[in-house]
Amino acid sequence: MPHNPDRSLERVSSFASDRRAFVLGAAAGALALPALARGSLLAAQERKTKHVVLVAFAGGVRTRETFGAPSNVPTLEALAKEGVLYKRVKSSNLGHFGAALSIFTGISEARGIRENARGGDPTLFEYVRKDAGLRASDVWISTSGGAQQTNYSYGLHPDYGARYGANTVDGDGLFNAEFKSILEAWGRPRALPAKEAELLGRMRGAIGGGSAGSGEDSARVEKYILDELTSGTADIRGANAADAKAIRVARNLLVLFKPKLVSIVLQQADAAHGSYNGYLEIIRRNDEALGELWRAVRADQELRDSTAFVILPEFGRDADLNSRRGLDHGDGSNDLEYVTATCWGPDFARNRIVEEDVQAIDVCPTVCELLGASATKARGKRLPKLFA
Amino acid sequence: MPVAVLVLSALGCFASALGGVRGQDRTTEAAPARALDDAALRAACFDLLGRPPLEAERTAWLGRARHEFLDHWLGRRETWSQWVEEQLYYFFLIDNFRPENERVGELPQLLAAAKLDVRSAIHRIALSPSFDQRNPGADTFVTVVMEQLNGLRVQKNVRELEVGKAMYDGHPGAFLGKSGATQADLLRIAIEDRSFVQQLVAREYRRIVRTEPDKTELALNVRRFQRDPAVFRALLREWMLSEAWDARVRSRTSAPNRIWIAALHVDLLGREPLPEESRRLRTALDGLSDTGPLRSVLARVLIDSGQVRLPEKAQIEDPTQWIAGLFTRLLGRAPSPAELRTFVTVFHEPECRPHTVLYALVTHPEYQTY
Numbered sequence: 102m103p104h105n106p107d108r109s110l111e112r113v114s115s116f117a118s119d120r121r122a123f124v125l126g127a128a129a130g131a132l133a134l135p136a137l138a139r140g141s142l143l144a145a146q147e148r149k150t151k152h153v154v155l156v157a158f159a160g161g162v163r164t165r166e167t168f169g170a171p172s173n174v175p176t177l178e179a180l181a182k183e184g185v186l187y188k189r190v191k192s193s194n195l196g197h198f199g200a201a202l203s204i205f206t207g208i209s210e211a212r213g214i215r216e217n218a219r220g221g222d223p224t225l226f227e228y229v230r231k232d233a234g235l236r237a238s239d240v241w242i243s244t245s246g247g248a249q250q251t252n253y254s255y256g257l258h259p260d261y262g263a264r265y266g267a268n269t270v271d272g273d274g275l276f277n278a279e280f281k282s283i284l285e286a287w288g289r290p291r292a293l294p295a296k297e298a299e300l301l302g303r304m305r306g307a308i309g310g311g312s313a314g315s316g317e318d319s320a321r322v323e324k325y326i327l328d329e330l331t332s333g334t335a336d337i338r339g340a341n342a343a344d345a346k347a348i349r350v351a352r353n354l355l356v357l358f359k360p361k362l363v364s365i366v367l368q369q370a371d372a373a374h375g376s377y378n379g380y381l382e383i384i385r386r387n388d389e390a391l392g393e394l395w396r397a398v399r400a401d402q403e404l405r406d407s408t409a410f411v412i413l414p415e416f417g418r419d420a421d422l423n424s425r426r427g428l429d430h431g432d433g434s435n436d437l438e439y440v441t442a443t444c445w446g447p448d449f450a451r452n453r454i455v456e457e458d459v460q461a462i463d464v465c466p467t468v469c470e471l472l473g474a475s476a477t478k479a480r481g482k483r484l485p486k487l488f489a
Numbered sequence: 490m491p492v493a494v495l496v497l498s499a500l501g502c503f504a505s506a507l508g509g510v511r512g513q514d515r516t517t518e519a520a521p522a523r524a525l526d527d528a529a530l531r532a533a534c535f536d537l538l539g540r541p542p543l544e545a546e547r548t549a550w551l552g553r554a555r556h557e558f559l560d561h562w563l564g565r566r567e568t569w570s571q572w573v574e575e576q577l578y579y580f581f582l583i584d585n586f587r588p589e590n591e592r593v594g595e596l597p598q599l600l601a602a603a604k605l606d607v608r609s610a611i612h613r614i615a616l617s618p619s620f621d622q623r624n625p626g627a628d629t630f631v632t633v634v635m636e637q638l639n640g641l642r643v644q645k646n647v648r649e650l651e652v653g654k655a656m657y658d659g660h661p662g663a664f665l666g667k668s669g670a671t672q673a674d675l676l677r678i679a680i681e682d683r684s685f686v687q688q689l690v691a692r693e694y695r696r697i698v699r700t701e702p703d704k705t706e707l708a709l710n711v712r713r714f715q716r717d718p719a720v721f722r723a724l725l726r727e728w729m730l731s732e733a734w735d736a737r738v739r740s741r742t743s744a745p746n747r748i749w750i751a752a753l754h755v756d757l758l759g760r761e762p763l764p765e766e767s768r769r770l771r772t773a774l775d776g777l778s779d780t781g782p783l784r785s786v787l788a789r790v791l792i793d794s795g796q797v798r799l800p801e802k803a804q805i806e807d808p809t810q811w812i813a814g815l816f817t818r819l820l821g822r823a824p825s826p827a828e829l830r831t832f833v834t835v836f837h838e839p840e841c842r843p844h845t846v847l848y849a850l851v852t853h854p855e856y857q858t859y
Contacts, residue, residue, distance in 0.1 A: 194628075195644075196629075196632065211642060211643075211644040213636045213637070213642075214624075214629060214632045214633055214636060215580065215581050215633055215636070215637055216636070217581070237779075242778075244776075247584075247772075247775060247776065248581075248775035248776075249581070251775070251776070251777065251778040252778075254778035254779075255778075266778060266779075267778070268777075268778065268779065269776075269777060269778035269779075270776060270777060271775065271776025271777070272776070273776070274772045274773055274775050274776025275772075275773045275776040275777065275783075277772070277773075279769045279772075280769050280770070280772065280773040282769075283766070283769050283770065284790065287790045287791060287793075287794040287796075288790060288793060288794055289790065291789070291793045294840065296838075296840040297840045297841065297842070297845055300835045300838055300840060300841045300845055301845050301848055301849055303831060303835055304831060304832055304835050304845070304846065304849035305849045305852065305853050307827065307828050307831035307832065308828060308849070308850070308853045308855055309828075309853075309855050310827075326782070326783060326786070327786065371625075374625035374626045374629070375625055423626060423627075424658075427625075427626070429625075429626030429627060429628055429629070430626070430628060430629075431626070431627065431628025431629075431654065
C-alpha cells in the first residue's frame, strides 16, 4: 500500500494533543518522587539527551559481519564515526531471550530459551518510568520475535512490575496483512454517542465494584494500533520483514509520540543457523532500516538534537560454520561472547573508539542515567568514556 | 491414591449409581455430587476444551455431576485436540513452526481412543521436522530438550549439554546416564528419563489446578506415570475432582489470548473460531504486552459487525432476568445486587441498547479472565 502523507499529517495532528497531555502528566509525576530519584532526574535535565533509542540488534550477530566488514553496515559505521564505538562488549550466551533480557535488566541471568515468562528483576523501562515519573505511553518496546518478547516490558520485582511496564508492540504479529484483513471484514467499532458512552462507563464501573480503570492510555494505544494498521507497515515484505516492521513501528512511535525511551528488539539474524548468506542479507537490510530511522530522527526538529542511539547485539555467533554452512551459537568463542556497541547522541563523544572491555549489562544503568533514573538492582555500571 | 481422592471417587461412583436408577422425574432426585454450576462448567470447559460451553452444552451439563462431565469429555477427540494445542504452544510450535504432518495430526484421535499415551505423543511432536526447525543447531536443540522436556537448567548441567550437543552431531556418549549416538537417541533418552515425567506431571498440574503440586503427591503421581503412562487420563480426572480445583474455579487469572479468542467467538457467535481466525487474532494479540485495549476493540468490532444476534430492546420483557442471564453466561456468576441494580437502571435509559449492555460485559477486565 502506498504511503499517504495526508493521512500521516492527520495522525500527527490528532496525536499532538495527546503529546501535551503526556508532558503535563510527567511534570506532575516528578513532583512526587523521592529525593534520590529527584537528584538523578535533575542531573538528566541538564543534559541534551531527552530521548533514547535502544536497539538490541539481536538474533546473534558477530562483529565480523558488522564492523569487521563495514560495507555491510554503513549506518552503524556512520553512527560510530559520529559517536562512540565499544569494540569489546562482553555478552553471555543465555539464549536469545535471556541475553536480550540481560541488556534490559543489567543482570546476566539464565532464562529458559523458550521460557514464556517474565523475569524477576526490574527492567530499565520500569526504572525510568518509576524514577522519572513517566507514563506508559512514554516508554515503548518494538519487537519482532512474537509472544515471548512481550515479556521484556516488565519484570516481577515487587517494587516495580506491571504498573511501571513499557508498552510492547510486536510489529510482525500485529501489523500484518492477515490481521488487517480480519478487521476490514468486521469493520471499525461504531463511535458511541456521548450519552451511550457515559451509560457504558456506568455499567463497566459497576462490575466487580469498579475495577475497570480509566482507560485513558488504553484509548490512545487503541487509536495508534488502528491507525498504524492502515499506514503500510502491515504490507512490509522481505527477508527481514519482521525486523523491518519493528524498526518502522519504532520510527512512527518516535515521530508521532516523541516518547522518552524506545527500545527495538530484532531477531531475524538467527536465520544464520541454516544460512550464512541469509544472515548477511538480514544484517544489511536491518542496517538500512536503521538508517531510515536515523534519518527520520535527524529530520525532526525536536528529536534531532535530543535523541541518543545505543545499538548492540545480545551476543555473537560461533567462530566456524556448521555442517549446514550456517552459524550456530554455542562454542564459547570470542566471536560469540564479545560484540560491538555503537552509541550516538548529543551528549556523547564523537569518533571515539573504546578498546577496553565493557559488558552488555552496562547498557541498562547507562540508559537509566541518561534519562534520570537509577538502576538500583542492576549489576552493570555506566559505560566508560561515553560522554564528550 | 490419596485419601481425599478415594473419597471423591467413591462419591463419584455413588452419584453415578444414582444416575443409573434415576427415573424420568428429575425433581425428586437428590442433587448430584459436585454438581456443575455455571462457574464450574465454564472452568471445566476452559480447562479441557479451551473454550466456554456452547449453549447446547450448558443446557446438557448444568446441574449434572462433574465426574460425569469428565468421564464424557476425557474420551473425546475435542479434549485431546485442545491438549495437543497446549503442548504445541508450550514448545512454541505455532504459526510457521506448527507441525502439519500426519503423525502429529492424528494425535488427538489416538489419545482419545487411548491408543497412544501422552509421553509417546510428546515424543512424536519432538520428532517432527517443525521441532527441529524451531530449534536449529546443536546448542539450541539440546538446550530446549533439556529445559522444556526435562526441566533442567543448562547452566547447571553443562556436562549434559556438551554430551547432548555431541550426540546431536552424531558422536556417541552418555546423556542423562544412557548411551546414544544420534539426535533421535538424544530425544528418546530425554523422554524416557524420570525428569521428563516429573516436568510433565508438574506443569500439567499447574496448568489445570493453577497451584504448585504437593511434593509427596507429585512423587507418587510420577511413580504411577512411570509404571503406566496411560494413568495420565486418571490424573486429569482426579485433579479436576479435587478441592484444589474447586479453589481454581473460585480464583480467576488472565486468560491467554487463544482462550479469550475462543471465548469471544463461542459467547458472541455461538461457535468456535475457525483455526485461521484464531491464529490471526492470536498472533496480533500476542504482539502486545497489554492486550486489554486491543481485546476491547475486537470485542466491540465483533458486536458491531452485525454477526452477533441480539434481541431488540422492546422484545426484552424482563430486563432483570435478561441481564442476570448474561452475567451467568459470560462471567460464570450471578450479578451482585448492586451490579444488577445499576445495569437495570441504565438499561431503562432510552440511549442504552442491548449492545451497550453486551459491550460493558465483554470489554470489562473480568471477562478477560477465566
